[in-house]
Amino acid sequence: MRRLSGVEPQVAADAGYTDAPPRMGFFTDTSICIGCKACEVACKEWNAVPDDGYELLGMSFDNTGMLGANSWRHVAFIEQSKPVGCQDAGLAGLPTGAPASERVGQQVADVMAQVDPGALGTDTGAQKVEEAAEALPPVPDEGDPRRDLRWLMSSDVCKHCTHAGCLDVCPTGALFRTEFGTVVVQEDVCNGCGYCVPACPYGVIDKRPDDGRVWKCTLCYDRISDGLQPACAKACPTESIQYGPLDELRERARGRVDQLVEAGVTQARLYGDSPDDGVGGAGAFFLLLDEPEVYGFPPDPVVPTRDLVSMWKHAGAAAGLFLGLGIAAFTGRRR
């Protein structure tokens, strides 16, 4: 049987392909993302992804919220009172008040906790916090004036995991591994059982309520099969989204981290690049400037199937006990 976790250098071969092309993927360098959302638009255009509601979420410049059935790229936006490397934010001498980003973030989180969070999982646009946020008191202007400022922007996407939870648990074979090592849903097979949705440790794949089936990034299977770049990478004006053979991307990414650290951006780190992590390495990995959870990523994701053998052993023991107790109940003394 194929490996359920750990290092797996031949992803496509492991799935049964012979003479597979090199594994392809994304390297998203968030240090040069400008938050323009061209990737989100290009993805929607090319893949004919329906709109997810024209909602203002009231939390930041991000009005997409999170990845979902109708959002295959999602640009996160975070404002922090932290410096970027040695850059001067140019705030000295300006009449700045106290930094508000932490508090605003806290307020949004508090509102998020009050409104039904259930709407989040199925419809990324359905979470409207703006009305509740309007009712909040204004942020008081107190404390030390702001000295530092940075904006973090990051375009999130399906990770096309080496060990993909969605693919492992799909009962119909609708989800499959392509020759490029990516993970794609066949919409003519999916029967909408929804098992893949909670099986993804990153919360990527989701069901379209009106359609009944699940949808996610295909890494533009149609385009890359014809030797083109995925639409998002093609549209990215700063080359924050880079597409290519995964080996090359990993090497390039390591060089970029070294370059940034040398330039004083010591927080630069890679996320999802390591083949020995909980998902065997992601096919789409990231260069981040803060902890992964700040961007909405799980800090240490593990494919649930990693423990599947142990799960079945426990279930087997329980099944044995089920029968044993039945025998005991019938052979016990007659009362």
Next chain:
Amino acid sequence: MSPRRGEELMVPRATFSSYYGRPVVKKPVWKELDIAGYLFTGGIAAGSALLAGGAELTGRRHLRRVTRLSSMAALGVSGAALVHDLGRPERFYNMLRVFKPTSPMSVGSWLLSAFAVPTALGFVDEVPGLVPPPLRGLVRRTSPLASVGGAVLGSGVATYTAVLLSDTAVPSWNAAYPELPFVFAGSALSGAAGLALVLAPRAEAGPARRLAFLGAALELSASQRIEHRLGLVGEPYKRHPSGRKMKLAKAMTLSGVVASTLLSRRSRTAAVVSGAALFAASALTRFAIFEAGVTSTQDPAYTVVPQRERAEQRDRG
């Protein structure tokens, strides 16, 4: 960016970062009535099949009859709920398109299909009017085999659903994987035994009474272990609406099993009341566990904090 704290907490929660308090993993899209309902009815079908097998081998004809009928009815409701939950119900047959050992749902689909064969055989054996006369003899002769086969396959049906839930990134289901099959096995036994106590005549209800006791003991001890072992991700089993439901389920199981053990031998009324309590408690347990998992996906703390701790422990070496 925004640390968030819950109301009053049992486990002290470290300050943690999240993206505007948004969940990291997706909430299961399964409809609660369908899927929690299936966990319950599938368990009842399996537990009833076990009782039917025992009744067959020990010559308890009344007990065999009611448990076979219960098993068939519960299986019918199970199948309907499972198909109803699909986004594309007309494609339900795709469940048997492949056999995938990595997918508990695929394994379960095959298991449930196999389980349907002895269950249906046992059912038509009890209702011979449904069978063309020339085949009745055959059904009668295969009856013992169907009963034993139903019990054996039922042991899988009662427990695989725990793997189904645990093999996800849902924090409170995934972390509970060592105990969940035992909770489900116990809940299936006590629920089905409860139903048999309601339906079977007192003279043949002895095994059901004993099974109710054994099943409830298994279920309660396994769920006790979940609550003690899990720490932060065990919270939804103890707190929130899901935790309150869990507490109520345990109280009902406990009172049902005490009443059935002490009183149901002497009084038919006590047997019916305590059996009904066990039956309802089994349903409540499944809904509580389902809701606990859903709750754990909604607060990013349940995803981020344990993973952060794990990562830091590894970094420290």
